[in-house]
Amino acid sequence: MTTESKRVTIYFEPDLHKALRLKSVETSRSVSDLVNEAVRETLLEDAEDLAAFEERADEPLVSYEEMVKRLKRDGRL
Numbered sequence: 001m002t003t004e005s006k007r008v009t010i011y012f013e014p015d016l017h018k019a020l021r022l023k024s025v026e027t028s029r030s031v032s033d034l035v036n037e038a039v040r041e042t043l044l045e046d047a048e049d050l051a052a053f054e055e056r057a058d059e060p061l062v063s064y065e066e067m068v069k070r071l072k073r074d075g076r077l
Helices: 014-027 031-055 064-073
Strands: none
Touching: 014 031
């Protein structure tokens, strides 16, 4: 853990806590490392999603009804 790390209290469901502790032992990594990695991955996925939304911002909107019609027309429904 770096000196820049912040300490927080997180309440896990008992089964999740047990799974984290077991994974920590099996991977020789701290629970903090595992949680930091999971949060970092989630934030990266969010950043990718936001970038994709931004790239498609100028695309025309398609209504639900139109999408269903297209799917039927293309034989996918």
